[in-house]
Amino acid sequence: MTTNATADTVTDARSEDLPEARPGTRFEDLPALMGRMTGAEKHGPAATSTLDVLWVLYDRVLRVTPATAEDQDRDRFLLSKGHGPMAYYAVLAAKGFIDPEVLASFGGYDSPLGHHPDRTLVPGVEISSGSLGHGLPLGVGTALGLRAQGLADPAVWVLVGDAEFDEGSNHEAVAFAGASGLDRLHVVVIDNTSATHGWRGGIAQRFAAEGWSTATVDGRDHEALHRAFTAEHPGRPHVVVARVEPKENH
Amino acid sequence: MDTMRDRFVDVTSRLLDEDPRLAVVLADITAAAFTPAQERHPDRVVNVGIREQLLIGATGGLALTGMRPIAHTFASFLIERPFEQVKLDLTHQGVGAVLVSAAGSYDWPAGGRTHMSPGDVALLDTLPDWTVHVPGHPDEAEQLLRHAYADGDRNVYVRLSAHQNAEPVAVEPGRFTTVRTGSRGVVLAVGPMLDAVLAATEGLDATVLYAATVRPFDAAGLRAAVGDRADVVLVEPYLAGTSANAAHEALADRPHRMLGLGVPREEHRHYGSIPEHLAAYGLDAPALRERIGTFLW
Numbered sequence: 001m002t003t004n005a006t007a008d009t010v011t012d013a014r015s016e017d018l019p020e021a022r023p024g025t026r027f028e029d030l031p032a033l034m035g036r037m038t039g040a041e042k043h044g045p046a047a048t049s050t051l052d053v054l055w056v057l058y059d060r061v062l063r064v065t066p067a068t069a070e071d072q073d074r075d076r077f078l079l080s081k082g083h084g085p086m087a088y089y090a091v092l093a094a095k096g097f098i099d100p101e102v103l104a105s106f107g108g109y110d111s112p113l114g115h116h117p118d119r120t121l122v123p124g125v126e127i128s129s130g131s132l133g134h135g136l137p138l139g140v141g142t143a144l145g146l147r148a149q150g151l152a153d154p155a156v157w158v159l160v161g162d163a164e165f166d167e168g169s170n171h172e173a174v175a176f177a178g179a180s181g182l183d184r185l186h187v188v189v190i191d192n193t194s195a196t197h198g199w200r201g202g203i204a205q206r207f208a209a210e211g212w213s214t215a216t217v218d219g220r221d222h223e224a225l226h227r228a229f230t231a232e233h234p235g236r237p238h239v240v241v242a243r244v245e246p247k248e249n250h
Numbered sequence: 251m252d253t254m255r256d257r258f259v260d261v262t263s264r265l266l267d268e269d270p271r272l273a274v275v276l277a278d279i280t281a282a283a284f285t286p287a288q289e290r291h292p293d294r295v296v297n298v299g300i301r302e303q304l305l306i307g308a309t310g311g312l313a314l315t316g317m318r319p320i321a322h323t324f325a326s327f328l329i330e331r332p333f334e335q336v337k338l339d340l341t342h343q344g345v346g347a348v349l350v351s352a353a354g355s356y357d358w359p360a361g362g363r364t365h366m367s368p369g370d371v372a373l374l375d376t377l378p379d380w381t382v383h384v385p386g387h388p389d390e391a392e393q394l395l396r397h398a399y400a401d402g403d404r405n406v407y408v409r410l411s412a413h414q415n416a417e418p419v420a421v422e423p424g425r426f427t428t429v430r431t432g433s434r435g436v437v438l439a440v441g442p443m444l445d446a447v448l449a450a451t452e453g454l455d456a457t458v459l460y461a462a463t464v465r466p467f468d469a470a471g472l473r474a475a476v477g478d479r480a481d482v483v484l485v486e487p488y489l490a491g492t493s494a495n496a497a498h499e500a501l502a503d504r505p506h507r508m509l510g511l512g513v514p515r516e517e518h519r520h521y522g523s524i525p526e527h528l529a530a531y532g533l534d535a536p537a538l539r540e541r542i543g544t545f546l547w
Contacts, residue, residue, distance in 0.1 A: 133303075176304055
């Protein structure tokens, strides 16, 4: 089992293994990639609640590249909140998993890029999602499977939304993972205050009550996100609640 | 004699020692019996507690890492309660697992409707590419479980029951077995229904086929058995008519008649015992003789 002391070292070593961002694939260039899917000229980063979190994870945290996307010891990122996957596809394109030319086909009959992702159609997509509340239980099983195979290094990351957290399946997974000390399991909750009944006292305390390590940070602050993503959490799973602007009502 | 569920625990516990790909996921049911195996393989025998959405979701996650997971609880809580997880966390992810149920349609009548799942096989029929085994004896259960664990990455459902036949049949997974040959129609008995079907058709000039695997449906086996007269009776230990569509497809190119017998759709608000329920459903030998005889003659 990886301890946090080693996890920190590993994280530092990882960033050196990551490929240099290709020309035109800085964070500032993601809106243009998203524009290929929507046809819109401009997208401010705030147009999507997940963009900063996804970028920091893929740019600085996750040990997975197009070349290692099938390796058994890769880190795994599970996009549970499959809605609004344009930011995800844009980051995957920026990191070389998807040919940027494919982005324009978004939602088309023959496109691999649906409005909810399908893991069998897109390289680097770990789960097919869309129905809410499936990613966290799948992430628990993934962490169990890696542990059972003696793979103590790979991290499992699951992204959920604060409204998605309404689904009871998440709570089954949070309680079990905490009780089991699944310390290679990580969750990032994008909290844009969109849950209909809210979460009194904050989402993090639901995880803390089950024994998780928690951090709540500004979901637009890349340094704060990176610190929270790489925090030590010996013997416990870890959640990062990334708070962003409240969802606009349409 | 041991039960199918006892045999499941024994054979699975042994195979966990031999095959590092196998993992068992439980939701409290049968967890005590797996304790010795769990002590030997704490990372591969996992009890998630009374959390059936997680039971199937975690099973899907294990499969995503290349394991061959086995999930088990009562059929009501394995197929019906987390059905969307079965649909999305296994089939839609493109991964496979073995789901092993107990209690079936009527194994604990005193427990009432909450613990009865006559619709499980029909539900799985709404999804592509599931294998469904319905053994009628612990020996068949062992054979089919071993086959399922080694069946690549297919999704396989093994439906175990406390209702069983006195003797095992030598089955070939996926094939119907001819138990008796006659000329005035075919009766297909599924799993635990065989003993009652054999008693009911004693002295009748009918072919009796036995199915311990119902999906894929052995269309060639049925076609070969019908001969000149395509009159077919299905006797299934779950929702009546569940296999009727598959049987109709098998005989689509010829005129045929079909009667689908099994557990009725209507709720049956009685407790009691398995034999009382089989009689009430018209599935004991005297009722079957009457219904089969009327249809074939």
